[in-house]
Every structure is written in structure tokens, then in C-alpha cells.
Amino acid sequence: MPRLIAGPPPAAPVDVDALVDHCESAAFDPRDRESLAAAAPMLRALAANRHFLADMAMAELKTRCAGQRRDNPYSAQVMLLRPPRGKYVLRAAFWPSARDHVMRAKGAAAFLYHVPHDHGFDFLTVGYLGPGYWSDYYEHDGTLLGLPGEKAALRHVESSALCEGRVLLYRAHRDIHVQRPPARMSISLNILTSLPDQGWRRQYRFDLENGCVAECMTISSAQMLLELAVETGMAEGIDLARHFARLHPDDAMRLTAWRALAPDAPDAAADHWEEGARNGSALVRAASAKALKLIENGPG
Incomplete structure (x- = not known):
């Protein structure tokens, strides 16, 4: 499953600029999984800042979300914290509950709920607000070719929620999860690797019943x-x-x-x-x- 990165509460909250400064420093190399893990204290300190995201949201609303419309390649579920810098992405992801209007309007599939999937990139995530989405976590050995029907030797590890302050490091093509809606609206903060070959990295949906790859979810x-x-x-x-x-x-x-x-x-x-x-x-x-x-x- 994703690596749990424990640590003490931050001495003080930081703002997005401080996290950007860390990610732009020589100490941070998103190609190195350990370097990404070492950014956990900074991401946890940003999560301790209880006002920055609301302030950013209000600023975007006052400009009719001009910055997000210009720089954000993701769906409305994601708010960029800064425009992409080429080697990493900083973002907030919103996870509606089953009772929220957006879930009733769009359905669970719009948020990949109940869809067993992996990721084509490493990323660090922290629960920022709310109880967090639940995940049933699985893993495989990372040797898949990616052909539909290919056996994946999936192993169930645990089920848990991304609660506030919990930091996880997801490994590309190793960690699989089946997300379920949280009890109420939740938000996570992410540092995603974004490398030159990112467009070729594949994400898969899995068939848990048969223990195999169901399909490739990405196409360039x-x-x-x-x-x-x-x-x-x-x-x-x-x-x-x-x-x-x-x-x-x-x-x-x-x-x-x-x-x-x-x-x-x-x-x-x-x-x-x-x-x-x-x-x-x-x-x-x-x-x-x-x-x-x-x-x-x-x-x-």
C-alpha cells in the first residue's frame, strides 16, 4: 500500500510560497522517491494552514476563476495551488460525499469512486479537511505489461481513510486503491511528480474478482x-x-x-x-x- 509517512505536528504552518521554495530547491528531486518522501514535513505544515485554501478560492472566485481556467488541465475536482513548474504539480483535490449535490449530479464515476486503479506517477498526499475518502489498498510487484486480462497477483493490504494530517506516498504502478466517498466533503493536498515522459506513463483499471488488468485508462x-x-x-x-x-x-x-x-x-x-x-x-x-x-x- 502507499507508504505512511509519520511525523510530529509541524512547529508552525507554512504557506504555498514556502512549499514552492522547497520544491524549487536543490534538496527536492521528484525523480527520487526518497526526495519526494522528504517533502512530507513541508506538505504537513501546509496542511496545518487552515486558511490558505479558502483564501485562494475566494481570490479565484473574484476573477471568475481566471487562473484556474488558464493553467489547470484537470477537472473541476482539482484546484491548482500554483501553475505547473515542469517537474512537479501542487494541487488540492476535492472529495464529495454521497450526499453532496455534485455527487448526485455527476455520479461516483466522475471521481473514480469504486474503481480499482493505480497511478502512472509517484505522489505525496495529505488529508487537509474532513474525514477523508476511504480506500481499499492493494499492491502488485510492478512488472505488468498492461495488457487487458493480464494476471496482476494483487494483494490486499488494508482499508483506511485519508484523515486530516495523514501523509501517504503513492508509488507509481505499485499501489492500487478502490476509493469510497467520505462521510462528508473532504480535501487532500498533493505533490505530484511531473516528468518529461509523463504523457507516456499509463494508468490501469483492475478487475479485482479475477485478479487482472481490466484496461488501460490513459491514451496519448x-x-x-x-x-x-x-x-x-x-x-x-x-x-x-x-x-x-x-x-x-x-x-x-x-x-x-x-x-x-x-x-x-x-x-x-x-x-x-x-x-x-x-x-x-x-x-x-x-x-x-x-x-x-x-x-x-x-x-x-
Whole structure:
């Protein structure tokens, strides 16, 4: 499960500027999980500041949320504490209860409640306000290819709430949780890693009953554009897909390209997937083996 980072109450609250100063210092490197964990006292001290978030919310409302509309790539569930700096993101996340109007209007799925999922990045979180969402925590060994139906060897660890002052470090592609709505509206504060390859990092939904990957929840815009280029039949797009299928550094893009190039005719498709079974990407090889099995077994 996420690593619990215990510590004494802060000597004094800090403001967002102080947290930003720490994150901009040489002491903080979001690529290093231990460095991220070492920011826990500063995040806990910000959580001890009981007025800063309300003050920020009021300031945004007075400008019709101009800053959030300009800089915030997330949903209305998230309020950025500062515009993204390239290597990390500081944000507040709102967690409505089942009784709140927004939950009745949008439904639980809008907040990923009851959806077993992991994250494609490490992040540090603290309960800021309210009893906090409940999570059933699971973990796996981090060796997944990410193919739907792939066994994940999930292990249940515990169930607990992100209460006020509790600090957790979530590990990318290791920690899985099933969140449940809190008893009343709650807020968490987060430091998220945001690295150059962030757009290629995948997040998965899991099937707990069968102990496997259910689906990849993320897709890059480049994957969608490549599918479009191949679908239009452009020679340049097909050549690019062939190149990506062989040499792209991201396995998901390789698989997107190989799937886009798959012919419709059964015989040609079998040859295509047999070639894919020799691809340099383990994900493409696994997907090709699965496709070949479906062809061999027939539609029934």
C-alpha cells in the first residue's frame, strides 16, 4: 500500500510560497522517491494552514476563476495551488460525499469512486479537511505489461481513510486503491511528480474478482493521431506507423501502431500477428500472441 509517512505536528504552518521554495530547491528531486518522501514535513505544515485554501478560492472566485481556467488541465475536482513548474504539480483535490449535490449530479464515476486503479506517477498526499475518502489498498510487484486480462497477483493490504494530517506516498504502478466517498466533503493536498515522459506513463483499471488488468485508462494524443493517419490510408502515415511499431521507445505506442496496421483479411491478419510475436516489445509480443489465439479458436 502507499507508504505512511509519520511525523510530529509541524512547529508552525507554512504557506504555498514556502512549499514552492522547497520544491524549487536543490534538496527536492521528484525523480527520487526518497526526495519526494522528504517533502512530507513541508506538505504537513501546509496542511496545518487552515486558511490558505479558502483564501485562494475566494481570490479565484473574484476573477471568475481566471487562473484556474488558464493553467489547470484537470477537472473541476482539482484546484491548482500554483501553475505547473515542469517537474512537479501542487494541487488540492476535492472529495464529495454521497450526499453532496455534485455527487448526485455527476455520479461516483466522475471521481473514480469504486474503481480499482493505480497511478502512472509517484505522489505525496495529505488529508487537509474532513474525514477523508476511504480506500481499499492493494499492491502488485510492478512488472505488468498492461495488457487487458493480464494476471496482476494483487494483494490486499488494508482499508483506511485519508484523515486530516495523514501523509501517504503513492508509488507509481505499485499501489492500487478502490476509493469510497467520505462521510462528508473532504480535501487532500498533493505533490505530484511531473516528468518529461509523463504523457507516456499509463494508468490501469483492475478487475479485482479475477485478479487482472481490466484496461488501460490513459491514451496519448499521439496514439490517436497515429490511428487517424493510418485510417486515412496516407502512405506517409502507414510508413510512420511501421517505423513506430519497430523502434518507438514507448511500448504502448508500438502496440497502437501494430494494431493500426493489422489487415482485415484473416489470413493476412494471422501473418501480421505472427510477425508481431517477434517484435522487440514485450507488450506487442503478448498482444500478438493473444490475437493469434483468437484467430486460431475462431469467432465462437
